[in-house]
Amino acid sequence: MRAIDVRDLLGHPGASRTQALHDTVQGLGIELASVSDAIDAELLLESVVEGILVSGRLTGTMSLRCARCLKDFTRSFDVQVAGELFTPRPPPDSDEYPLDPEGSLDPEQLVRDAVGIELPFSPLCAPDCRGLCPVCGGDLNLGECPGHEQADPRWAELTDLFAETDDAER
Numbered sequence: 030m031r032a033i034d035v036r037d038l039l040g041h042p043g044a045s046r047t048q049a050l051h052d053t054v055q056g057l058g059i060e061l062a063s064v065s066d067a068i069d070a071e072l073l074l075e076s077v078v079e080g081i082l083v084s085g086r087l088t089g090t091m092s093l094r095c096a097r098c099l100k101d102f103t104r105s106f107d108v109q110v111a112g113e114l115f116t117p118r119p120p121p122d123s124d125e126y127p128l129d130p131e132g133s134l135d136p137e138q139l140v141r142d143a144v145g146i147e148l149p150f151s152p153l154c155a156p157d158c159r160g161l162c163p164v165c166g167g168d169l170n171l172g173e174c175p176g177h178e179q180a181d182p183r184w185a186e187l188t189d190l191f192a193e194t195d196d197a198e199r
Protein backbone atom coordinates (compact mmCIF):
# COMPACT_ATOMS: atom_id res chain seq x y z
CA MET A 30 0.00 0.00 0.00
CA ARG A 31 1.40 3.38 -1.00
CA ALA A 32 2.26 6.12 1.46
CA ILE A 33 0.11 9.28 1.61
CA ASP A 34 1.72 12.70 1.19
CA VAL A 35 0.52 14.76 4.18
CA ARG A 36 2.90 17.72 3.90
CA ASP A 37 -0.15 19.94 3.33
CA LEU A 38 -1.52 18.93 6.77
CA LEU A 39 1.59 18.76 8.93
CA GLY A 40 1.91 21.70 11.29
CA HIS A 41 -1.59 22.96 10.50
CA PRO A 42 -3.71 21.68 13.42
CA GLY A 43 -7.37 21.87 12.53
CA ALA A 44 -6.81 21.26 8.84
CA SER A 45 -8.30 18.10 7.38
CA ARG A 46 -9.05 16.37 4.12
CA THR A 47 -10.23 13.05 2.78
CA GLN A 48 -8.06 10.54 1.01
CA ALA A 49 -9.21 7.58 -1.07
CA LEU A 50 -6.93 4.60 -1.62
CA HIS A 51 -7.27 1.44 -3.68
CA ASP A 52 -4.32 -0.82 -3.07
CA THR A 53 -3.21 -4.27 -2.00
CA VAL A 54 -1.55 -5.30 1.26
CA GLN A 55 0.99 -8.08 0.90
CA GLY A 56 0.69 -11.19 3.05
CA LEU A 57 -2.50 -10.17 4.86
CA GLY A 58 -3.97 -13.46 6.00
CA ILE A 59 -4.18 -16.33 8.45
CA GLU A 60 -4.62 -20.03 7.87
CA LEU A 61 -8.14 -20.08 6.39
CA ALA A 62 -8.68 -16.41 5.57
CA SER A 63 -6.78 -13.86 3.52
CA VAL A 64 -7.17 -10.60 1.63
CA SER A 65 -5.21 -10.60 -1.61
CA ASP A 66 -7.41 -8.26 -3.67
CA ALA A 67 -7.07 -4.51 -3.45
CA ILE A 68 -8.65 -2.82 -0.43
CA ASP A 69 -10.64 0.40 -0.80
CA ALA A 70 -9.94 2.98 1.87
CA GLU A 71 -11.99 6.14 2.42
CA LEU A 72 -9.99 8.02 5.00
CA LEU A 73 -10.37 11.30 6.83
CA LEU A 74 -6.99 12.82 7.71
CA GLU A 75 -7.09 15.41 10.47
CA SER A 76 -4.10 17.46 11.47
CA VAL A 77 -3.67 17.66 15.25
CA VAL A 78 -0.84 19.02 17.38
CA GLU A 79 0.59 15.51 17.92
CA GLY A 80 0.46 14.51 14.24
CA ILE A 81 -2.27 13.17 11.98
CA LEU A 82 -5.49 11.51 13.15
CA VAL A 83 -6.82 8.93 10.68
CA SER A 84 -10.39 7.62 10.63
CA GLY A 85 -12.71 6.21 7.97
CA ARG A 86 -13.65 2.88 6.49
CA LEU A 87 -11.95 0.02 4.70
CA THR A 88 -13.86 -2.22 2.32
CA GLY A 89 -12.90 -5.21 0.25
CA THR A 90 -13.23 -8.94 -0.16
CA MET A 91 -11.72 -11.72 1.90
CA SER A 92 -10.96 -15.15 0.52
CA LEU A 93 -12.03 -17.84 2.94
CA ARG A 94 -11.92 -21.60 3.21
CA CYS A 95 -14.69 -23.30 5.14
CA ALA A 96 -13.29 -24.94 8.27
CA ARG A 97 -15.80 -27.78 7.95
CA CYS A 98 -16.13 -28.63 4.26
CA LEU A 99 -12.96 -26.90 2.93
CA LYS A 100 -14.92 -25.10 0.21
CA ASP A 101 -13.36 -21.83 -0.98
CA PHE A 102 -15.63 -18.80 -0.88
CA THR A 103 -15.44 -15.03 -0.54
CA ARG A 104 -17.06 -12.52 1.78
CA SER A 105 -17.02 -8.74 1.66
CA PHE A 106 -15.89 -6.70 4.64
CA ASP A 107 -16.55 -3.14 5.76
CA VAL A 108 -14.32 -2.07 8.64
CA GLN A 109 -14.55 1.22 10.52
CA VAL A 110 -11.39 2.97 11.65
CA ALA A 111 -12.32 5.05 14.68
CA GLY A 112 -9.42 7.47 14.88
CA GLU A 113 -5.81 6.31 14.95
CA LEU A 114 -2.99 8.69 15.67
CA PHE A 115 0.10 8.88 13.47
CA THR A 116 2.86 10.75 15.25
CA PRO A 117 6.58 11.28 14.53
CA ARG A 118 7.64 9.69 17.82
CA PRO A 119 5.11 7.08 19.01
CA PRO A 120 5.82 6.14 22.64
CA PRO A 121 6.97 2.52 23.01
CA ASP A 122 4.09 0.11 23.70
CA SER A 123 1.51 2.67 22.54
CA ASP A 124 -0.98 1.85 19.81
CA GLU A 125 0.03 4.93 17.85
CA TYR A 126 1.57 4.64 14.40
CA PRO A 127 4.82 6.20 13.23
CA LEU A 128 4.67 9.23 10.97
CA ASP A 129 7.59 10.21 8.78
CA PRO A 130 8.42 13.78 9.89
CA GLU A 131 9.07 14.60 6.22
CA GLY A 132 5.33 14.28 5.63
CA SER A 133 4.79 10.76 4.38
CA LEU A 134 2.10 8.68 6.11
CA ASP A 135 2.24 4.94 5.50
CA PRO A 136 -1.25 3.50 6.19
CA GLU A 137 -0.31 -0.13 5.60
CA GLN A 138 0.15 -1.22 9.23
CA LEU A 139 -3.13 0.44 10.21
CA VAL A 140 -4.96 -1.36 7.39
CA ARG A 141 -3.22 -4.62 8.28
CA ASP A 142 -4.28 -4.30 11.93
CA ALA A 143 -7.85 -3.14 11.27
CA VAL A 144 -8.65 -5.76 8.63
CA GLY A 145 -6.53 -8.48 10.26
CA ILE A 146 -8.68 -8.66 13.39
CA GLU A 147 -11.75 -9.17 11.17
CA LEU A 148 -10.35 -12.35 9.61
CA PRO A 149 -12.19 -15.37 11.02
CA PHE A 150 -10.18 -18.27 12.45
CA SER A 151 -12.92 -20.78 11.63
CA PRO A 152 -14.79 -19.50 8.56
CA LEU A 153 -18.00 -21.32 7.71
CA CYS A 154 -19.47 -21.30 4.20
CA ALA A 155 -22.87 -21.33 5.89
CA PRO A 156 -23.79 -21.28 9.60
CA ASP A 157 -25.27 -24.74 9.23
CA CYS A 158 -22.52 -26.22 7.02
CA ARG A 159 -22.60 -29.96 7.64
CA GLY A 160 -18.98 -30.50 6.65
CA LEU A 161 -17.33 -33.58 5.25
CA CYS A 162 -18.17 -37.13 6.25
CA PRO A 163 -15.34 -38.37 8.50
CA VAL A 164 -15.66 -41.85 7.08
CA CYS A 165 -15.89 -41.39 3.30
CA GLY A 166 -14.93 -37.71 2.93
CA GLY A 167 -18.12 -36.94 1.04
CA ASP A 168 -19.53 -33.43 1.29
CA LEU A 169 -22.59 -33.79 3.52
CA ASN A 170 -24.02 -30.53 2.15
CA LEU A 171 -24.14 -32.10 -1.30
CA GLY A 172 -25.40 -35.44 -0.09
CA GLU A 173 -22.24 -37.16 -1.32
CA CYS A 174 -22.13 -39.54 1.63
CA PRO A 175 -24.28 -42.66 1.34
CA GLY A 176 -24.61 -42.85 5.15
CA HIS A 177 -22.78 -45.04 7.66
CA GLU A 178 -23.49 -46.68 10.97
CA GLN A 179 -21.07 -44.68 13.15
CA ALA A 180 -19.04 -41.51 12.97
CA ASP A 181 -15.28 -41.79 13.36
CA PRO A 182 -14.40 -40.68 16.94
CA ARG A 183 -11.09 -39.15 15.74
CA TRP A 184 -13.08 -36.51 13.90
CA ALA A 185 -14.85 -35.45 17.10
CA GLU A 186 -11.44 -34.82 18.72
CA LEU A 187 -10.34 -32.69 15.80
CA THR A 188 -13.54 -30.67 15.97
CA ASP A 189 -12.91 -30.04 19.68
CA LEU A 190 -9.40 -28.88 18.88
CA PHE A 191 -10.72 -26.33 16.39
CA ALA A 192 -13.23 -25.09 18.93
CA GLU A 193 -10.51 -24.64 21.60
CA THR A 194 -8.22 -22.75 19.20
CA ASP A 195 -11.11 -20.48 18.32
CA ASP A 196 -11.84 -19.67 21.96
CA ALA A 197 -8.20 -19.07 22.79
CA GLU A 198 -7.85 -16.47 20.08
CA ARG A 199 -10.71 -14.32 21.32
Ligand SMILES: [Zn+2]
Nearest residue numbers: 095098154158
Ligand atom coordinates in the same frame (compact mmCIF):
# COMPACT_ATOMS: atom_id res chain seq x y z
ZN1 LIG B 1 -18.71 -25.50 4.51
Ligand SMILES: [Zn+2]
Nearest residue numbers: 162164165174
Ligand atom coordinates in the same frame (compact mmCIF):
# COMPACT_ATOMS: atom_id res chain seq x y z
ZN1 LIG C 1 -19.69 -40.96 4.41
